[in-house]
Each structure stands twice: as C-alpha cells, then as structure tokens.
Amino acid sequence: MVLEIISSEQILFQGEVESITLPGAQGSFTVLENHASLVSTLDAGTIEYVTAGERHSVPVGGGFVDVDNNRVAVCVR
Template sequence: MILRVISTEKILFDGAVDRVTLPGSCGPFTVLENHAPLISTLLRGEIVYVAEGKEVKIAVEGGIVEVRDNQIAVCLN
C-alpha cells in the first residue's frame, strides 16, 4: 500500500506501508492491504504506520483521509 501524508506546508510521508492506524472521527481505525474504499474526517491524535518493519507516529490536529485501491491519501489541517 502507498501512504501519502501532506500538510499545507510539506509532504510528511510518501511511501509503501504495511498498515496504518488513523484517528477517525468515529474512532481509530486500521487500514490493511485491500481495504474497502472510504473517506473519513480525522480528529486530533496520531497516525501510526509500519514501513520496513519500523513503527512511526505522526501527531495530527485533524484532517481527512481517502482510502482507495491500496492508496491512502491523508490531508492534514
């Protein structure tokens, strides 16, 4: 899967991941390969992803996410 995390200032991450957990407005959720398409708003919390066997956390204040065809696009506030 490819995860892209962007803010108004810069690209925070753009690369392959094994999984990603996001702070959705209805609660945290995890995206794995071949996840169903979805669009969700994000609340304050952490995006946690695993890439190359390493877990990485990004603190966020909110935003939106779109998941489709193993592409995860996150736009942060």
C-alpha cells in the same frame, strides 16, 4: 500499499507501508492492504504506520483520509 500524508506546507510522508492506524472521528481505525474504499474525517491525534517492520507516528490536528485501490491519501492540519 502507498501512503501519502500531506499538510498545507509540506509532504510529511510518502511511501510503501504495511498498515496505518488513523484517529477517525468515530474512533481509531486501521487500514491494511486491499481495504475497502472509504473517505473519513480525522480528529486530532496520532497517525501510526508500519513500514519495513518499523512503527512510526505523526501527530496531527485533524484532517481527512481517502482510501482507494491500496492508496491512502491523508490531508492533515
């Protein structure tokens, strides 16, 4: 699945990932391959993703996420 994390200034990450955990407004949630389509707001917290077996994290001040057809687009503050 492809993950894009972007801010108004730059692309923070773009590439293939195995999973993504996001700080949703209703609590943390994880997106795996073939996840149902969704749009959600994000609270301040940390986005964690796994790529090539390595876990990475990106602190964010909030934003929103769009999940559709194994593509996860995250816009953050």
